Amino acid sequence: MIRMKDIAAKLELSQTTVSHVLTGKHAHYRISPATVARVRTMADKLGYRSSALARAFRDRKSYSMALAVEDLTNPFWTGVAIGAEREAEKEGYTLVVANTSGNAERERRTVQLLQERRVDGLIVSPVTVADQALVDLRRDGLPFVQIDRSIKGEDIPCVRTDHVTGSALAVDHLLRRGRREIAFVGGPVEIQTFQLRLAGFRKAMARHGLKPAAVELIEPTSKAAQEAVRGILSRKPRPTAIYTANIWITLGALRAVRDARLSIPGHLEVVGFDDIAEADLLAYPLTTVAQDVEAIGRESFRLLLRVMRGQKVPREVLLPPRLVVR
Amino acid sequence: MIRMKDIAAKLELSQTTVSHVLTGKHAHYRISPATVARVRTMADKLGYRSSALARAFRDRKSYSMALAVEDLTNPFWTGVAIGAEREAEKEGYTLVVANTSGNAERERRTVQLLQERRVDGLIVSPVTVADQALVDLRRDGLPFVQIDRSIKGEDIPCVRTDHVTGSALAVDHLLRRGRREIAFVGGPVEIQTFQLRLAGFRKAMARHGLKPAAVELIEPTSKAAQEAVRGILSRKPRPTAIYTANIWITLGALRAVRDARLSIPGHLEVVGFDDIAEADLLAYPLTTVAQDVEAIGRESFRLLLRVMRGQKVPREVLLPPRLVVR
């Protein structure tokens, strides 16, 4: 790899002069136009690539941020990543996307790795509400914000969709359509996302004097949901609607409906959290509570920047969900 | 941030000794067990995180690789990224995933950025068959391999699905089902992926003495495909099958079929390249040519490692496609 030193040697200049030119500070240091041209030409000719590594080392600032999320096969997280990446690029930062696999131990390792990489800031989606790795992180002083959910008892800003309102949208929609026996299928409440969606569901039901027809908390996978919904569908009386709190659960529910040879909306209705790009092509009309995923990514990056600059930040940024009726 | 120096100062040891301990070389340098313990305890207590930045700088090796792909909303690329990431982690590397947006200029910038970050190697999916950025990259000596497609005239290894065979699978399937009037809808041939899929399609048809019912090359988006397929469906006679060369095109085609109120397989059949996780829930039975996306990621990472180690590498690694009949 070509270094500044090499360019300097070739031109019999000091490395400093080369630096002045290549960082565009030649005006400030009054480097002669001839020298500027010579340096630039030589840099080009040798294919010089400045070392962001060396610069980061010197500046004690890597100009990179990290986004640690749990499942990049989930379009929610992909969308968030794209939103954050776009904003990062605009601000001159590199975004490193890392995987926690929704696993506390892996999250701990990932966060440590990112600290070692000296990322300037971190956007992270806590695996559980009691996430020691993040409490430690705070102690270490690495600026970070949370996304989609937050840990308990620490005052760390969080960007997420208003899950409670999202659930209300789902429930109100179903009630408007005359469905009053509504079952909830969600993930574990250790994950705040599900906790809030469930709370919102209960609250919306209660507001109408209704009780959930069923509440199932399972692993948020299609398979587990398929199983759980199979159970729900075999109940007598059968619920007239199911509210599924996550995309995988929604897909599992639809599979269970198919397996039971029931029809939507004839036998029951399904409303799911998270929109599905191919929803219009599904065999079943599926209403969803859609989140503005890229906005979540974008806003969390912006929030992180504010945190890093020591500006005042809100404790929570809630983005409104949107009901997509089909 | 705590440095080795800080630990050394606290313990009244030299930085060297601390380094010896923390890099696990205390046996080799015969550091006394007591000292080892003291150093470790202090490192722990202070929350020391070694600077991968400083190490990378010193070693002139960042232990990071990059994967540059064009569209992370496409499950193909997400899958590839996950496969590569998994393998990278196994080998002690960090994988940086970068976006080229399928745009030559952005690709050039991305590659340059990655070079500046001093990634040790690069896995890249060339935007076009004549990709100057990659020819330059080769000159710079950065080890890299190609994924899914390759540039012309350079002898750079490439990992991809056997697109030609994939097309043959699709055609043979349709012919077995008695469909002989098959239309092809694909992306621009500047992208080798589509070029090969089209070539495979033509070859398979020719082998049976058939001519394509239509060949449409469009932007690989659902919208463009919907439009193009609308045209195809209004032809007289109407093709009895459509082979769509990419996931977005497939979805667009299905939308066009829906808009035309045609049925599958009654009026026509659709076979698409790339599998869709929710395919079983779609309103139309959809047969697909599935790729082992994670294997592509995994194998390309392995190949890259071999390149970096100067081992002999095949020019091409072809992974077999698999027909998923629905």
Added chain:
DNA sequence: TCGAGTTAGTATGCTGTTAAAGTGAAGTTC
């Protein structure tokens, strides 16, 4: 007391940035 075996320290370099200093020529002052 010599040397082997232990244990720890000194010095150096990796690349880029920047404050501070230097150089040589032209201009100014007494």
Added chain:
DNA sequence: GAACTTCACTTTAACAGCATACTAACTCGA
């Protein structure tokens, strides 16, 4: 015209955190 200043341009030196080759000091038994 000698001494000083100014200006335009460039260099010197130090530093960021870690790894390691080399060096040093100390202990102990022969």
